[in-house]
Amino acid sequence: MEYVLILIAAVFVNNIVLSQFLGICPFLGVSNKVSTSVGMSGAVLFVMTIATLATYLLHQFVLVPSGLDYLRTITFILVIASLVQMVEIILKKVSPALYQALGVFLPLITTNCAVLGVAILALGLEHGSLLKAVFFAIANSIGFALALIVFASIREHLELANIPKGMKGVPINLLVAGLLSLAFLGFTGLV
Amino acid sequence: MLNQKQNFLKGIIKDNPVFVMLLGMCPTLGVTSSAFNGLGMGIATLFVLLMSNIVVSLVKSQIPSKVRIPAFIIIIASFVTIVEMVLEAYIPFLFEQLGIFIPLIVVNCLILGRAEAFASKNNLLSSVIDALGMGIGFTVALTLLGVTREILGSGSIFDFRFVSENANTLILFILPPGAFIALAYLTVLFNKVSTKTS
Numbered sequence: 001m002e003y004v005l006i007l008i009a010a011v012f013v014n015n016i017v018l019s020q021f022l023g024i025c026p027f028l029g030v031s032n033k034v035s036t037s038v039g040m041s042g043a044v045l046f047v048m049t050i051a052t053l054a055t056y057l058l059h060q061f062v063l064v065p066s067g068l069d070y071l072r073t074i075t076f077i078l079v080i081a082s083l084v085q086m087v088e089i090i091l092k093k094v095s096p097a098l099y100q101a102l103g104v105f106l107p108l109i110t111t112n113c114a115v116l117g118v119a120i121l122a123l124g125l126e127h128g129s130l131l132k133a134v135f136f137a138i139a140n141s142i143g144f145a146l147a148l149i150v151f152a153s154i155r156e157h158l159e160l161a162n163i164p165k166g167m168k169g170v171p172i173n174l175l176v177a178g179l180l181s182l183a184f185l186g187f188t189g190l191v
Numbered sequence: 192m193l194n195q196k197q198n199f200l201k202g203i204i205k206d207n208p209v210f211v212m213l214l215g216m217c218p219t220l221g222v223t224s225s226a227f228n229g230l231g232m233g234i235a236t237l238f239v240l241l242m243s244n245i246v247v248s249l250v251k252s253q254i255p256s257k258v259r260i261p262a263f264i265i266i267i268a269s270f271v272t273i274v275e276m277v278l279e280a281y282i283p284f285l286f287e288q289l290g291i292f293i294p295l296i297v298v299n300c301l302i303l304g305r306a307e308a309f310a311s312k313n314n315l316l317s318s319v320i321d322a323l324g325m326g327i328g329f330t331v332a333l334t335l336l337g338v339t340r341e342i343l344g345s346g347s348i349f350d351f352r353f354v355s356e357n358a359n360t361l362i363l364f365i366l367p368p369g370a371f372i373a374l375a376y377l378t379v380l381f382n383k384v385s386t387k388t389s
Contacts, residue, residue, distance in 0.1 A: 019367045021221035022291075025300060028216065070276060073294040074268035081261055110264075113217045113298040117291055166383065170213060171375040178371030185368060 003135055005191050010139035012187040016114055017147040018180055023114030027148055028173060030105070037152035041145030043105040045138070047087060048115050051080045052137035055119040056130055076119055081110045114144055151180060195320050202324030204388075209332035209374075210381040214301040218292045219333060220370040226349050229337025231285045232292065233330025235278070239270045240302050240329075241322040247310040248318035254311075263306045264297070271296045301329060339373050340364045 014020055017027050023044070030040045055076050063069055088106045091099040109115060118140045122133040154176055163172050208214045215236070223229040246266050254262045275293050278286040286293065296302070305325055310318040341347055344365030346354035354360065363369045 021217050021367070021370070022295075024216040024220060025214075028213065070272065073272050073275065073297055074265065076294075077264055077268050077297050078261070081264060111298045111300050111303060113295045116298050117295055120291060120294055166379050167375075171379045174371045174375035174378065178368045178375060181371055182363075182368040185366060 003132075006132070006136055007139045007142070009191045010136065011143040011146060012184065013191050015143045015147055015184050016118070016140045017144055018177070018184045020117075022117040023112050023144055026108060026112055026114075027151065027177070028170075030108075031148055031152040031155055031173075034149060034152045034156060037148045038145075039101055040105045040108075041141070041148050043102040043109055044112065044114065044144050045141040046102065047080075047084060047106070047109050048118055048137045048141045048144075049134060050087065051083055051115050052119050052122050053130070053134050054079055054083060056122060056133045059123055060130075072120070076116060080115055080119070084110050114140070147180070147184075151177060154180070195317070198317060199320050199324040202321065202326070202328040203331065204328075204385055206325075207328045207332060207381070207385075208301045208325055209329060209336075210378050211385075212301075214304055215299045215329060217295060218299065219336065220367075220374065222289055222292050223333055223337040223340055223370060224344070224365045225288075225341045226334060226337040228285070228288050229333035229335075230330065231282075232289055233326075233333040235274050235289075235293065236296055236299060236301070237323075237326030237330055239267060239274060239296050239299075240305060240326045241319065242270045243267045243302055243306055244310040244318040244322035245315065247306045248313060248315050251311045259311065260303075260307070263303060263311075267302050267306070268297050301325065336370075336374060336377060339377060340369055343373070344369060 010016065016022050017024065026040055026044075031037050058075060058079060059069075059072065063072060063075065084106055088099075091102065091106075118137050122128070122136050125132055125136060155173065158172065158176065167175070202208065206212055209216075209219050218232050218236070222232045243263070243266050247263060271294065274296065275286075278289075278293060305321060309321045313321070338348060341349075343361045344363070346352060346358055346360040361369075364373060
């Protein structure tokens with residue numbers, strides 16, 4: 001039951017993009033086509049899960065016992081950056097098909113604040129455990145995927161719409177994101 | 192001298208990080224529910240940007256180009272850790288308010304972007320001026336967004352209320368959707384003003 005609540009909270013109530021504002025760059029940047037947004041979501045799901053697993057273990061077994069908690073930011077970003085590189089190399093070797101699909105998105109993920117954000121947020125979970133942290137990461141990447149794919153499908157339709165000149169491009173996208181966020185606000189109080 | 196002046200001004204108007212280049216959107220949207228938070232985040236980012244530009248421009252010839260991005264990230268992360276510790280010790284109120292967005296300055300694409308695109312190619316003086324211009328442009332944008340949202344959402348400015356306690360304000364603007372909507376209209380306004388002046 002607890003895990004169901006985490007899932008609902010992460011996907012709908014505290015959606016990582018639309019109410020916590022993490023990962024806005026890929027949200028605005030790679031959402032012009034549904035197909036690319038699906039690829040990006042896949043890459044985020046993959047990296048976020050592994051990164052949270054690695055950083056949680058690092059924090060619990062290295063940083064806390066040795067009293068180096070203040071090095072959290074610097075170690076986490078290094079772990080994530082090298083992990084992304086490693087995933088890229090392994091995928092290229094093991095599964096060329098998956099690499100084809102996710103490859104171009106992987107380098108972008110290092111500076112995706114959603115990955116580092118979730119890794120840090122996962123440390124603050126109530127009654128935290130490794131399993132819970134990993135589940136939290138998966139739930140959040142599903143939330144990311146939902147927001148990104150819905151937004152991309154709206155943007156595909158927006159291409160055909162007649163938009164006032166001054167609103168074209170960035171402003172209309174932000175406005176759509178605002179309305180989407182307003183819709184997600186309706187889930188408040190669900191959990 | 193004229194060149195340095197242009198170098199400084201480009202970050203504020205022509206290449207404004209928020210309104211024109213859309214860099215660092217997460218803190219822009221995430222912390223600007225009040226003017227004070229926006230200003231605080233802007234100054235913290237300005238500090239990290241300035242220091243990382245200085246260090247990157249000083250050591251640029253020592254870093255092999257293959258590992259430059261990880262090296263830049265370590266430099267940036269060190270200064271972010273300093274900011275994190277200083278804020279926690281001296282301004283705990285702001286530390287609470289900004290929360291997760293302080294460690295996330297590390298992944299602010301503005302800072303890595305300037306290190307890669309400018310400081311690694313230019314001398315110290317130009318890099319300092321570039322960082323000041325970009326940092327002030329970012330701070331101005333965040334403060335502007337914070338002021339707009341605070342006036343509309345809480346009827347106050349820098350915590351100074353100018354409407355009565357029980358007046359109805361547009362609460363939407365301090366909630367998440369208001370961030371997107373306010374930024375959308377501010378961008379339209381900014382584009383209108385900047386095209387008119389140039």
